[in-house]
Amino acid sequence: xxxxxxxxxxxxxxxxxxxxxxxxxxxxxxxxxxxxxxxxxxxxxxxxxxxxxxxxxxxxxxxxxxxxxxxxxxxxxxxxxxxxxxxxxxxxxxxxxxxxxxxxxxxxxxxx
Amino acid sequence: xxxxxxxxxxxxxxxxxxxxxxxxxxxxxxxxxxxxxxxxxxxxxxxxxxxxxxxxxxxxxxxxxxxxxxxxxxxxxxxxxxxxxxxxxxxxxxxxxxxxxxxxxxxxxxxxxxxxxxxxxxxxxxxxxxxxxxxxxxxxxxxxxxxxxxxxxxxxxxxxxxxxxxxxxxxxxxxxxxxxxxxxxxxxxxxxxxxxxxxxxxxxxxxxxxxxxxxxxxxxxxxxxxxxxxxxxxxxxxxxxxxxxxxxxxxxxxxxxxxxxxxxxxxxxxxxxxxxxxxxxxxxxxxxxxxxxxxxxxxxxxxxxxxxxxxxxxxxxxxxxxxxxxxxxxxxxxxxxxxxxxxxxxxxxxxxxxxxxxxxxxxxxxxxxxxxxxxxxxxxxxxxxxxxxxxxxxxxxxxxxxxxxxxxxxxxxxxxxxxxxxxxxxxxxxxxxxxxxxxxxxxxxxxxxxxxxxxxxxxxxxxxxxxxxxxxxxxxxxxxxxxxxxxxxxxxxxxxxxxxxxxxxxxxxxxxxxxxxxxxxxxxxxxx
Numbered sequence: 001x002x003x004x005x006x007x008x009x010x011x012x013x014x015x016x017x018x019x020x021x022x023x024x025x026x027x028x029x030x031x032x033x034x035x036x037x038x039x040x041x042x043x044x045x046x047x048x049x050x051x052x053x054x055x056x057x058x059x060x061x062x063x064x065x066x067x068x069x070x071x072x073x074x075x076x077x078x079x080x081x082x083x084x085x086x087x088x089x090x091x092x093x094x095x096x097x098x099x100x101x102x103x104x105x106x107x108x109x110x111x112x
Numbered sequence: 113x114x115x116x117x118x119x120x121x122x123x124x125x126x127x128x129x130x131x132x133x134x135x136x137x138x139x140x141x142x143x144x145x146x147x148x149x150x151x152x153x154x155x156x157x158x159x160x161x162x163x164x165x166x167x168x169x170x171x172x173x174x175x176x177x178x179x180x181x182x183x184x185x186x187x188x189x190x191x192x193x194x195x196x197x198x199x200x201x202x203x204x205x206x207x208x209x210x211x212x213x214x215x216x217x218x219x220x221x222x223x224x225x226x227x228x229x230x231x232x233x234x235x236x237x238x239x240x241x242x243x244x245x246x247x248x249x250x251x252x253x254x255x256x257x258x259x260x261x262x263x264x265x266x267x268x269x270x271x272x273x274x275x276x277x278x279x280x281x282x283x284x285x286x287x288x289x290x291x292x293x294x295x296x297x298x299x300x301x302x303x304x305x306x307x308x309x310x311x312x313x314x315x316x317x318x319x320x321x322x323x324x325x326x327x328x329x330x331x332x333x334x335x336x337x338x339x340x341x342x343x344x345x346x347x348x349x350x351x352x353x354x355x356x357x358x359x360x361x362x363x364x365x366x367x368x369x370x371x372x373x374x375x376x377x378x379x380x381x382x383x384x385x386x387x388x389x390x391x392x393x394x395x396x397x398x399x400x401x402x403x404x405x406x407x408x409x410x411x412x413x414x415x416x417x418x419x420x421x422x423x424x425x426x427x428x429x430x431x432x433x434x435x436x437x438x439x440x441x442x443x444x445x446x447x448x449x450x451x452x453x454x455x456x457x458x459x460x461x462x463x464x465x466x467x468x469x470x471x472x473x474x475x476x477x478x479x480x481x482x483x484x485x486x487x488x489x490x491x492x493x494x495x496x497x498x499x500x501x502x503x504x505x506x507x508x509x510x511x512x513x514x515x516x517x518x519x520x521x522x523x524x525x526x527x528x529x530x531x532x533x534x535x536x537x538x539x540x541x542x543x544x545x546x547x548x549x550x551x552x553x554x555x556x557x558x559x560x561x562x563x564x565x566x567x568x569x570x571x572x573x574x575x576x577x578x579x580x581x582x583x584x585x586x587x588x589x590x591x592x593x594x595x596x597x598x599x600x601x602x603x604x605x606x607x608x609x610x611x612x613x614x615x616x617x618x619x620x621x622x623x624x625x626x627x628x629x630x631x632x633x634x635x636x637x638x639x640x
Contacts, residue, residue, distance in 0.1 A: 057515065059514070059540075059543055059544065060544055060605075061608075063611075064605040064606070067598065067604035071598045071600055071604065074598050074599075087533070088533070088536035088537070091537075092540065092611070096607060096611070097594045101598060
């Protein structure tokens with residue numbers, strides 16, 4: 001039986017911005033860690049960058065978690081961007097219009 | 113006294129004897145290293161040498177002086193310094209006389225040949241022991257390897273499976289395996305552990321066991337290799353790794369899904385010629401968290417898939433030229449319908465290397481030939497555009513099982529021909545639909561199952577997901593209002609049905625015998 005691998009997050013504050021490294025599965029189980037990572041990343045005054053390059057699965061409950069984080073960022077008037085999405089999840093972000101509310105970038109270098 | 117032990121390096125060995133002055137006292141052996149100035153002096157003197165007459169300095173000379181040695185009597189055999197007798201002051205306090213030195217010189221001349229013989233005997237004994245140890249190790253390695261290789265070949269209607277394995281004298285780490293995964297699915301493994309002998313055999317045994325365990329835990333070869341890689345990394349000795357190709361063959365329909373961890377690519381002999389099945393990935397055991405890609409191919413009746421180890425491609429002829437991939441490919445191309453691929457390829461290889469040459473590495477060959485469409489699949493497979501059942505299974509309603517459903521559907525579609533974009537979309541739709549069935553149709557009751565059927569015809573695939581919520585409303589998808597969700601006016605949830613509708617070409621929701629059925633339809637051809 002497939003197990004739920006869960007999500008791991010690492011926050012690195014780099015000057016003005018904070019990079020949140022995500023690793024594993026983004027689903028409903030990721031809510032607490034994503035929100036905690038957002039709070040930790042808020043120590044940086046500027047943009048929060050979500051690194052999806054080590055995420056292997058995102059489902060609709062995970063999209064809800066990301067929407068929740070974007071709602072927190074909107075309330076804080078803070079810019080969120082993302083990189084490391086596969087072509088498929090990039091398409092999902094476009095279809096769900098998540099891409100309208102966060103800057104989707106190709107890789108870490110363009111996220112700098 | 114010191115006795116020099118001959119060896120490949122510059123090691124010396126000493127033995128202490130009582131000095132004349134203090135018979136009960138023993139000295140640590142004072143060695144004369146090869147190349148020491150004292151060695152040169154002793155060899156040129158040819159007889160006893162008084163230490164006081166030596167003007168040169170060296171560590172050995174200093175130590176002998178410090179120990180009160182007065183006379184050094186070299187033991188020389190065939191121009192080589194075999195050892196030396198060290199004598200301290202005479203008990204009479206008199207200097208050593210000419211007669212003393214002559215007597216000691218004669219004694220040394222008689223002792224030296226005996227020492228030489230003793231030295232040779234000791235060396236031969238050590239070499240015999242080493243040979244015996246190596247032979248035993250090779251026998252153990254061969255035993256481990258041959259015990260773990262399949263005892264018999266799979267016998268499958270419509271298929272012919274053959275394998276050949278011949279270890280090199282030093283026994284490399286080649287292995288192959290066939291795993292009956294059930295539901296007309298056959299796992300085929302070929303691998304090669306770097307290194308030889310017992311270490312390679314032990315890693316091969318470990319890797320084989322890990323592969324067998326992972327093969328039943330994952331539906332896709334890429335997931336199996338990723339799992340084995342992570343399990344192997346902490347276990348494998350430094351500088352060793354394993355190349356491995358793992359393929360799952362659907363013996364009903366001929367679909368092959370395979371992933372590669374740095375192994376030789378398989379060849380397929382088709383009616384139109386030979387093709388190489390390309391897949392890349394890092395060998396197992398080098399680095400954790402490596403990703404592998406599933407590749408797909410569909411074997412038609414008459415196709416032959418050939419898996420090889422590098423013992424074939426890297427075999428040399430007497431001129432030092434490698435057999436190479438092109439010759440393997442050429443031999444696979446030259447095979448005729450009734451030829452035996454194993455005999456043909458091995459025979460050609462032997463002509464290349466010559467019969468006198470010792471085999472350099474293990475040689476392993478696995479040949480899978482699809483002889484005809486299997487009888488069992490005839491009922492569901494129609495070439496006139498009719499439907500065929502690619503998979504049918506059920507899963508308990510446990511959160512997370514949607515990912516297992518995704519893996520199984522994905523594996524069932526190997527060979528169907530959906531491009532990567534459309535396959536990923538269908539996988540997401542399957543995951544969301546199964547998740548809805550678990551949560552909303554079956555209320556997370558793990559005693560209720562979710563049924564999944566994958567049906568295809570030549571133009572499209574239909575995935576039918578059935579739950580037990582026949583009495584429940586079937587909701588229609590609506591486009592979520594992301595603005596309202598971001599403003600906190602709506603729950604952030606509610607994306608599942610919308611996503612399903614966006615991912616596939618058609619969604620049908622029906623009730624059947626008290627069950628809810630969602631049909632996901634994906635055309636083979638379409639946008640992206």
